[in-house]
Amino acid sequence: MMRLSDAMVEHLRGLTDWPDLTGTRYEIRNIIGRGGMGTVYVGLDHALDREVAIKVLSVEDHARAERLGREARILARLEHPGLVPVHDYGVLGDGRPYYVMKYVRGARLDEYATTAAESHEKLRIFLRICETVAFAHAAGVIHRDLKPENVMIGAFGEVLVLDWGTARVLGDPETTTATVEGTPGYMAPEQLDGHANLCDARTDIYALGAVLTCLSSGEHPAIDAIAEVAAAEHPDDRYQSVQALAADVARHLAGEPVSVYRESFTERLARLASKHAVALALVGAYMVMRVLLIAWR
């Protein structure tokens, strides 16, 4: 029997997972990434002559197949600029399901945040994430795995929330699994403890607090306070809606006081000075002119 070299092993490993899309309008080109549930490829849609992303389940597994199908249906149901549109869903000849979605070029938020972006830019991105999550909550969908790795910043500045595979649809018992799913560090205590029935919108708010900490920790005490309240241990101590969380971040961006942070007198002065910097500069310039005119006379 032949001894396979390391190069052969790696190539054959990839081939074993490689989806056979013969008979479909799609052709796989390259791997974009591997996740816990499946592999995402960039492919070509021959019918429309455009690149697409194709997510394929790696291992035949009824529960995961259900989950992939559910993810596709959730994304198809939630039409929002912050969500990747799903174009198609199918099952490979070997029984593995896949779905086809828009191919988004860009960077993951965790990469983007380390390379670019001033504090305000990161907060604006955070607000866009909040908009998408709030939209999903309004439709009764809880993401349950929000983290910077699951947010994509597109080439045109679009902010997309990805990976809805662990999402819970409120009122759907099939999505209320007792299994602990999510990412440590971003999972709320009720989620970590496996209390799936206690997970609600506030579970995502906890994760958003952790994302905010990751993006802007230490940059401003008001933002730290917002993140701390969002990621409070008990759900009742958190913001009760994503809109309330986003409103505080928006207030901070607008130079207004936030609801969860009592600022000192000097901080208030600094904030007001920062907010009215242009007006203060004009008044200052006017005063200097006046003084100079008086002195000249």
Next chain:
Amino acid sequence: MHTVFPATRLSVIEALGSADTETRSRALGVVAEGYWRPVCAYIAVRWQLDQPDAEDLTQGFFTRALLMPVLERYDPTRSRFRTYLRLCIDGHVRNARAAERRAKRGGEMTLVPLTGREPAADEIFEREWVRAVLADALAIMRVQFAAKGREIVYSVFLRYDVDGAELAARPTYAELAAEFDLPVSQITNYLAAARRALRLAVLDRLRTLTVSDEELRRETRALLGA
């Protein structure tokens, strides 16, 4: 041999504990068939032995497994079978080393454990296990295609996806078509068929080597790197 344990893979492990020597022997045959080469490669790398010494220890390990209750103690609820097997092998090699020291015979094999600069034991065993599963899957494919009189499919696959993986630039489909005197569309069809067969053969092999559906899924994910 597969027909002996067709229903559930756990029965292989159960059969290892059978009072009937023949049943035990067959069960061990199933395990040895799947793991002999990864075990041998693992011993060679982990204990820095040449091939004949590693083969001797591998043979000794499976012989001992036939005579002593070793593998049947495996508890599927505590670990995957592969992990348990590796721990048994480490114990076997350590015992062999201790016996060698006791015997104090000069000139025989010297067992040198790794220093820590090399890949971790689990990594070595997994790498060799993946290599063995894929090699076995290729052997299965070759036999299957030959049985259908379609050796050409396997030959094209071997040339492009196995031997080709070693090359800086794999042959193009057009070059393969010229080499095998086939249309290009036939080459791509053959490759697609062979790749489908590879996945099925790998899963078939893994099914033989695992004791439950859950372990099969875990091992499949491990093999795919997913």
